[in-house]
Amino acid sequence: xxxxxxxxxxxxxxxxxxxxxxxxxxxxxxxxxxxxxxxxxxxxxxxxxxxxxxxxxxxxxxxxxxxxxxxxxxxxxxxxxxxxxxxxxxxxxxxxxxxxxxxxxxxxxxxxxxxxxxxxxxxxxxxxxxxxxxxxxxxxxxxxxxxxxxxxxxxxxxxxxxxxxxxxxxxxxxxxxxxxxxxxxxxxxxxxxxxxxxxxxxxxxxxxxxxxxxxxxxxxxxxxxxxxxxxxxxxxxxxxxxxxxxxxxxxxxxxxxxxxxxxxxxxxxxxxxxxxxxxxxxxxxxxxxxxxxxxxxxxxxxxxxxxxxxxxxxxxxxxxxxxxxxxxxxxxxxxxxxxxxxxxxxxxxxxxxxxxxxxxxxxxxxxxxxxxxxxxxxxxxxxxxxxxxxxxxxxxxxxxxxxxxxxxxxxxxxxxxxxxxxx
Ligand code: PMP
Numbered sequence: 001x002x003x004x005x006x007x008x009x010x011x012x013x014x015x016x017x018x019x020x021x022x023x024x025x026x027x028x029x030x031x032x033x034x035x036x037x038x039x040x041x042x043x044x045x046x047x048x049x050x051x052x053x054x055x056x057x058x059x060x061x062x063x064x065x066x067x068x069x070x071x072x073x074x075x076x077x078x079x080x081x082x083x084x085x086x087x088x089x090x091x092x093x094x095x096x097x098x099x100x101x102x103x104x105x106x107x108x109x110x111x112x113x114x115x116x117x118x119x120x121x122x123x124x125x126x127x128x129x130x131x132x133x134x135x136x137x138x139x140x141x142x143x144x145x146x147x148x149x150x151x152x153x154x155x156x157x158x159x160x161x162x163x164x165x166x167x168x169x170x171x172x173x174x175x176x177x178x179x180x181x182x183x184x185x186x187x188x189x190x191x192x193x194x195x196x197x198x199x200x201x202x203x204x205x206x207x208x209x210x211x212x213x214x215x216x217x218x219x220x221x222x223x224x225x226x227x228x229x230x231x232x233x234x235x236x237x238x239x240x241x242x243x244x245x246x247x248x249x250x251x252x253x254x255x256x257x258x259x260x261x262x263x264x265x266x267x268x269x270x271x272x273x274x275x276x277x278x279x280x281x282x283x284x285x286x287x288x289x290x291x292x293x294x295x296x297x298x299x300x301x302x303x304x305x306x307x308x309x310x311x312x313x314x315x316x317x318x319x320x321x322x323x324x325x326x327x328x329x330x331x332x333x334x335x336x337x338x339x340x341x342x343x344x345x346x347x348x349x350x351x352x353x354x355x356x357x358x359x360x361x362x363x364x365x366x367x368x369x370x371x372x373x374x375x376x377x378x379x380x381x382x383x384x385x386x387x388x389x390x391x392x393x394x395x396x397x398x399x400x401x402x403x404x405x406x407x408x409x410x411x412x413x414x415x416x417x418x419x420x421x422x423x
Contacts, residue, residue, distance in 0.1 A: 018317040019324070025313060026402040028053040039372030042407045047192050047351055047398035048376055049242045050223055052306070059305035060247055063298045071297055072271060072288075086297055089304035090287070093252050096307050097237065098228040103286035104260065106253040107295050111219040112142040114238030114253035115186070117266040117290060118215055119146035122236075122259060123184065129155035132181040134212075136161040136169055136198070137388055138191040141381045143217045147186060156183070163388060167194035167343040174203060178210045185214045189221035193382040193394070194343030195326075195351030197221075204234050213259065219243055223400070224322060224349050226315050229254050241299065246306035250299035253290070260286050267292040318401045322350040325399045325408065332412040336419060342385075342394050350399040353380075356415075359422045361395040367421065371414045 026032060029051045034041050043051060063085065069078035071086050093105045108114045123146075127133060133147045137160050144158075151158045159182070161174045178185075185207045190197050204214045215236035221227055223244040229237045236259070240251040255263075265272055265283055272292040274282040283289045329352050333339050338357035355361060365377035376396040379386045386392060397411060 015320070018314065019321050022313065022317050022321040022401050023404060025053075026404070028055070028309075029402050030054055030057070032402060036372040036374070037370055042371075042373040042403075042410055044397040044399060044403065044407070044411065045374045045376050046223070046400040046403075047220060047243070047380075047396065049248065050245050050400055051402065052245055052247070052302075053309050055309055056246055056302050056305045060298050060302035063301045067301075068298075070294055082297060085304070086295075086300050089300050089307070092304050092307040093254075096222075096227075096310070097252075097254055098230050099254050100230060101257060104254055104257055106255065106260070106287045106290045107300055108238075108251050108253050108290075109249055109296070110240035110242070110251035111140075111217060111238045112240075114236075114251060115143055115215065115217065116146045117253055118186075118236050118238075118255070119150050121263040121266045121290075122213075123147070123150040124154075125263065127151070127154050127156045127183045130181065131156040131183045132159045132179070133157075134159045134161065134177055134182050134185045136187055137163045138167060138169075138194055138196060138382065138385055139186070139188055140192055140217065140219070141383070143186050143188060144384070157181075160384075161187075163196075166345050167191065167196045167385075167389075168345045168347075169196075169198060169203075171199070171202065171206070175206060178207060178212060180210075182207075182210065182212050185212055186217070187214065188217040188219075189227075190218075190224065190349045190351075191343070191382075191385070192220050192351065192398075193353055193380040193385040193396070194345065195348040195353065195398075196343060196345035197225075197347040197349055199347075200234070201232050204232055208233065220349060220351070225319055235259055241303035241306060244306060245309060246303035247296075247299040250296045250303050257286065260290070263290075265289055265292070269293050313401070321401055322399055325403055325405065326350045326352065328405050329397065329399070329408045329411070332408060333415065336412075336415050338419070338423065339415070342389050342391065351396060352398070353394040353396045355391050355394055356419065356423070359418065361393045363422055364395045364415070364418050367418045368411070368414050371410070371417075373411055373414055375411075 031051050067082045069082045071083040090105045094102050207214045213235035216234045218239040222239040237254040242248040269292040272284050274284050342353040361377040378393050
């Protein structure tokens with residue numbers, strides 16, 4: 001008994017030390033030092049976009065100051081240097097996701113473009129009249145609309161896996177929807193509106209048992225957890241750099257070679273070709289076949305610096321710390337009369353969506369902004385989720401590892417004031 005107590009107090013001490021190390025990272029983010037409306041900024045809109053550490057800002061600046069040049073084309077010093085730096089990022093992403101090959105890493109503009117690429121290129125070759133595309137009821141619009149357009153064009157049907165009142169997928173409902181008509185499953189790894197972490201590894205295995213490929217939308221997963229695409233065994237995985245401490249305008253589509261190889265180009269032009277005559281164009285090999293035109297080179301290099309940064313922090317401690325923040329905030333908001341949390345899944349990332357009786361979420365957002373607190377209000381690009389829970393909008397606080405319990409205290413006090421002023 002005594003040994004157990006000593007061990008558990010040692011474990012608590014270790015946890016505190018690891019949390020202290022995570023919290024110590026806050027000073028790497030210069031933007032967080034500012035005041036908004038005369039108050040210290042409390043940035044709780046991390047699911048929309050994360051802040052950037054100084055190393056990412058410096059790497060992007062350095063590219064423009066010292067390396068700026070177009071890639072893949074030049075024989076001169078600068079072009080070779082920029083090409084090396086940019087292609088080096090592909091290798092970093094390969095390792096980050098544990099992909100088998102560099103050629104499976106395609107630079108895109110972000111999650112949205114990655115999904116569109118798969119829907120337009122792969123979708124158009126495999127989906128026909130009477131077929132089905134399966135998504136879930138908690139998808140972001142970017143994982144709904146491209147499939148809807150595809151289905152309309154092909155005379156196919158968009159089927160939707162329902163979610164329960166906690167905002168979770170019931171695997172029995174999912175299983176029933178996997179049929180010989182299903183041509184692809186497109187599923188979010190973590191919901192931006194509810195915070196739900198889906199059991200994607202199981203869901204991929206279930207789809208594969210029917211021979212159905214799976215695309216995972218990792219926009220909200222990569223910033224919070226270790227993602228291993230080979231362990232998940234997914235066919236496609238997409239994410240945006242800007243939600244994972246990197247710049248805007250750049251992201252990644254991972255795809256397994258077998259599928260990418262067989263897919264037609266999505267966009268065409270320079271860089272995606274081997275040779276062009278007026279009679280015929282021979283396309284380039286992977287990954288370049290899907291990378292037409294000059295990419296966001298500076299952004300890509302910034303993403304590389306963000307990946308180096310992520311690799312240096314301990315992702316497991318980070319996830320535990322964020323979980324602690326979420327639990328603390330969840331306990332705190334439970335004391336606010338009339339407040340209802342939307343999204344109470346058992347497995348959740350650090351997203352707290354809520355409504356308060358009789359108060360419009362936009363009014364909550366405005367009052368919090370007066371206090372220097374940035375949260376998101378609206379439908380979070382997931383209108384079907386709002387419809388499922390019968391609300392027009394929610395207020396959403398989303399945490400990153402640089403946030404603190406002290407900030408949550410400020411947020412909770414402001415929410416109490418919102419009630420006093422508006423209820
Ligand atoms: N999917 C999810 C789950 C998201 O949260 C977002 C961004 N809110 C997107 C897709 C779209 O990402 P982006 O706007 O960076 O393309």
